[in-house]
Amino acid sequence: MALFYACQEGHMDVKYHWVREQLEKQQFKFEFVRTEEQAADFLTKVLPRANFEYCKEKVGIRTLKDMQGSVKVT
Numbered sequence: 738m739a740l741f742y743a744c745q746e747g748h749m750d751v752k753y754h755w756v757r758e759q760l761e762k763q764q765f766k767f768e769f770v771r772t773e774e775q776a777a778d779f780l781t782k783v784l785p786r787a788n789f790e791y792c793k794e795k796v797g798i799r800t801l802k803d804m805q806g807s808v809k810v811t
Contacts, residue, residue, distance in 0.1 A: 759765055776795035778784060784792065 772778075776792050779789050779792040
């Protein structure tokens, strides 16, 4: 059990240091996003249909019905 925990901890250290290095190099840009505008909400929780449709549109997911006429089937 202790060996498994130690391996997990080492992996976390590597991830943490990589993220910290990227932040120092200014590879990331953080912006505040209001809850109502979180496009990934539909991946983590149940939403009312209107919110689901908004999130789906923001991330670029389309249904086959939405795509009718834009794709030719041979």
